[in-house]
Amino acid sequence: MARRGTDPDILRSMANEIRRKREITQSLSLASRRQKYMLPKDITVPGYDLAHVYLPCDAVSGDFYDIVPLEDGHEVAMFIGDVSGHGIEAALFMGMGKMAMGIFARQHRVPSEVLAHANDELAEDLDSETFITGLYALLDAQTGKLSVGRAGHPKPVIFNPRRSPKWSYVEAKGLVLGMAKGPVFRKSLAEAELVLAPGDLFFLYTDGLVEAHDEHNEAFGNDRMLEIIEKHGSRSPQEIIDALVREVEGFLSGKPLGDDVTLIALKRK
Template sequence: MSVRAKIIVVDDELHIESLIKQVFRKKIREGDYEFIFAANGIDALAKLDQYGDVDLALSDINMPEMDGLSLLEKLIERNPVLKVVMISAYGDMQNVRTAMNRGAFDFITKPIVPADLEATVEKTLRYVARLKSAIKLEQELSIARTVQLGLLPNGCMSSNDFEVSGFCEPAQSIGGDYYDIIQLSHAKFGIAVADASGKGVSAAIYMTLIKGLLHANATVEHSPKEVLIKINTLLHRIIKRGSFVSMIYAVMDTSTGEFSYARAGHLPPILVSEEDDVREVPLRAKGMALGLANSAAFAFTIDEASYTLKHGDALVLYTDGFIEARNPRGEEYGMERLQQAAFVHCLNSTATDMVRAIVNDVKAFAGNAPQHDDMAMVAIKSRTQR
């Protein structure tokens, strides 16, 4: 049986070892606890070098060579996860307060009461277990974040006439917002922005699923409407009831400037026309979110629209994390600010610069206020006269 907890006991009184072995004899026999014994701080550090890190240290305060307070600081410096319970003579509250201020987790007094010792050890080990689980989860989420961000397109895509650039940032370690840029042919590429309901791991799983479904269908079907219908047919079979994914999918033809798109419950794109000085021209296409209804119902609601981009035109596709970003006063960034930022930063800039400037504008507005929604954006910029 593998040992679940390793504990070092540091005390210069010889009877403490016998007491520990007696109180925890069942835990030792069943392999739940392993004890290491040391006579003072210097001995304890040497034992840790020999046996490796432990989960819990029970340390007397008054010991020769290196006392418990000095050892406490070294143990915390060595392993922040390790928790230290100090053993103090009854009435020595000054040293107990000093130990707690320096980071001790708890304390027990001499003479040691077995029931108090058992309860304190078990409580401390439960806390250490939760702490280790939280650290492990954070490490796994960090790996998942790296993997998830690696699924996004690398950089921007451009031709002689157009540039497309994207951005995605989860509010937590991982999230459900997503964008993609897919080369369909020499002149055409697909553009997607999606937002899975929920947050964190569940949303990230749906995001990864949507990416796979999109790539499987976009390369064989160039109609945005038909692509979304096929994605919904598959997603509806497996998605948890009540969950959904909003998505806008478009096909950009760089040879003609035609932007064809369909949106499944997603926010409409922003169109900025440099030539006509129009800050927003709404492109309308209706449709419910993916995963909410079967094929027939979904196909009945979804529509497809198109627009031909002129010189200097820009399109911005985005998720609601941008307009719902809040500043420290609780005010939302809102659609009006997003439209204004898109217009201001469209002039004489690339798609990459445009996205970066809008993101910076939103973050400057939000300041240090915590954000609770993921953000994804794609900008498309026409660069030449047609």
């Protein structure tokens, strides 16, 4: 009978495995710290209340977002994205996506142009199994004009208890980032434009919120999200986000999130 390995061989193999796992843990810890440094700092938009939260399901996340005041002083770029998959690879692509969107937001501003240039950049590096959903919005804080471009990302919500109907989705259209290059992607884009009135809430989110599943495999869902927004929509953006986080945590009953969750709420005063 052949020996499967001597005791020293087994011990050496175990030691190598421990070192490998320690290196992975250290890499994840470093990536997690770097991701936290990339999160938006406290940002104020004159005439608006703003709140945001980022809830990673793992040590590192595939979600990214930013709120960028532009140089003219009254325009603000907002973007949010979600890389397919999890772990180190998703975190690396997250960094690429955030950097691309931030650079092109400052260079081009117009949503369709920002998304198209970001897509051309990312499509060169993403493999065939990886894609990024993204949404970019340009706000003129003085007039309330909001231009929205969407690349396969969940539709944002506009809510105002004084409106009829009280809420609506922003119907911008576009393919996900990284799946098609050049004219194919550009032709898929259809921007949406609207004007935020006083009291209007503009709400962005990643699908980790609505696709959270409880112990019975029931999804949190869009209907539940909209019910909570409607119930708390007259409150501040921070209170609305806090309510959503409480509700999804209660819905999960201690079960961990299966995907990253990012929420952004902007309300015109």
